[in-house]
Amino acid sequence: MRKPMKSMLLFFVVLVVGGAWAGSSSVGGEERLSVERSVTREGSSTAKLDRLPEGVVEKPKEVVVGISDVFIPSGFDSTSEAYVVVSGVFPNGCYRWSRAEVERKGNNLHEVRSYAYVQPGMCLMVLVPFTKEVQLGVLESGTHRIRFVNGDGTYLERTLVVE
Numbered sequence: 001m002r003k004p005m006k007s008m009l010l011f012f013v014v015l016v017v018g019g020a021w022a023g024s025s026s027v028g029g030e031e032r033l034s035v036e037r038s039v040t041r042e043g044s045s046t047a048k049l050d051r052l053p054e055g056v057v058e059k060p061k062e063v064v065v066g067i068s069d070v071f072i073p074s075g076f077d078s079t080s081e082a083y084v085v086v087s088g089v090f091p092n093g094c095y096r097w098s099r100a101e102v103e104r105k106g107n108n109l110h111e112v113r114s115y116a117y118v119q120p121g122m123c124l125m126v127l128v129p130f131t132k133e134v135q136l137g138v139l140e141s142g143t144h145r146i147r148f149v150n151g152d153g154t155y156l157e158r159t160l161v162v163e
Contacts, residue, residue, distance in 0.1 A: 060117035062098055064151035065090065067114055070158050072146075077163045082136040084160070086114060086148065093124030100134040107140060111147045111155075136160075 071085040086100070098115040105111055112134060136146070139162045147155040 058120045060096075060119045062115050062117055064149070065095070065114050065116045066150040067112075067148040067156055070146075070148060070156065072158055072160050074161070075163075076139070076160070078141045079138065082139050082160065082162065084112075084134050084136065084146065084158070085131060086112075086134055087129065087131040088114070090116060090128040090130060093126060093128055094119045094121070095128060097130055097132055100132065102134070102136055108142055108144045109147070110136065110144060111149050112136075113149050 066088055067086045068088045069086070071087075073083070073085075076082045095116045095118055098117050101113045101115065103111045103113075114132075114134075139160070141162050144160045144162060145157055146160055147157045149155045
C-alpha cells in the first residue's frame with residue numbers, strides 16, 4: 001500500500017511544479033524554463049527541466065514600426081537642418097524605440113523607416129504611445145515629399161517646403 005502512495009505523491013509534485021514552470025520565462029528573457037512530463041505505464045512520472053545556459057540572454061529583435069501621425073514644422077531654409085516629429089503606438093511594453101532611417105530616392109523624394117527593438121519574454125499588454133524627432137538633414141530649396149514607410153509596405157506621405 002505504501003508504494004502506490006509514494007508514486008502518487010511524486011506524480012502530484014511533478015504536476016504542481018511542472019504546471020507552474022511550463023512555458024514560463026522571466027521578465028527580460030534572462031531565463032526561460034520548460035518542463036517535459038512523461039508518465040510510464042506503471043503510473044510513475046518523470047520530469048525534465050530545460051533552461052537557457054547560464055549567462056545567455058535572448059537578444060531583442062529590431063522591427064519596422066508604423067507611424068500614425070507626423071508633425072512637420074515650417075520655416076526651414078536650404079542652410080538649416082530639417083526635421084519632422086513622428087508619433088505612433090507600440091502594441092505592447094516589449095517595444096522600445098531604436099532609430100529612424102532616411103533614404104533619399106531622388107532630389108525631392110525621401111523615405112523614412114522607423115525601427116524599434118522587441119524584447120522577447122513576458123510583456124505588459126498595453127498600447128504604448130511614442131513621439132520622436134527624426135532628422136532629415138540639410139535639404140535643397142523646393143517642395144519635398146516624405147514617405148513614412150510601414151513594415152507592410154504601405155506608407156504615409158507628407159510634404160515639406162524648404163525656402
